[in-house]
Amino acid sequence: MLEELKEQVYEANMELPAKGLVTYTWGNVSGIDRRKGMFVIKPSGIAYEELRPSDMVVMDLDGNKVEGDYHPSSDTPTHLELYKAFGQIGGIVHTHSAWATSWAQAGRPVPCYGTTHADYFYGQIPCARGLSAEEIREEYEKNTGLVIIETFQGKNPSYVPGVLCTNHGPFSWGKDAMEAVHNAVVLEEVAKMAARTEQLRTEVHEAPRMIQDKHFFRKHGPNAYYGNAGK
């Protein structure tokens, strides 16, 4: 079942170690088939070198395992909440990539200091609040998803395709699993650049709103003109 999606999700997962975003098994990618109401996710705790497409786990949107020999990723309930809340996304990534996780551990959003950031994320990359003791005790992974959703009240998840979770790490998303990985790579790079920017200057300012608008909207939305798609 969903063999093509399993293949895509497997390939996207294998991009995480290839792009230096995961150490050991510290990450996961999923992708959804909205028509069938199911998503495919990496199994929990299996070494990337041993993963095969057939190891990917199929889940339904009630959180039931539909197919797979292994337990799904421990972060599956977070992915599930995000798929339910953000109807436009088709893939999700979670990593503990070092620069993004450093901002998450500091409990700080990543400010937009330049055009690399503005090309992909419109404004700051937010940092979701830490969970209460109760939220950690009861359904921790589901509540991680719910605080991300809380953070995005009034924000467009297509304009800000990622988030940091306080004390934890980044989640990112995209139209499919591979685009979500692309955004995870960008998130890590801009987190690194922002940290270095703050090291280099005693007084730092976010990029002017004009430049943020220019760079984001030349790549996204109805007036985008970047690239050669369709040529």
Ligand SMILES: O=C(CO)[C@@H](O)[C@@H](O)COP(=O)(O)O
């Ligand atoms: O945060 C953690 C573990 O603390 C997980 O995201 C990470 O190790 C990946 O777990 P899975 O192998 O996907 O279950």
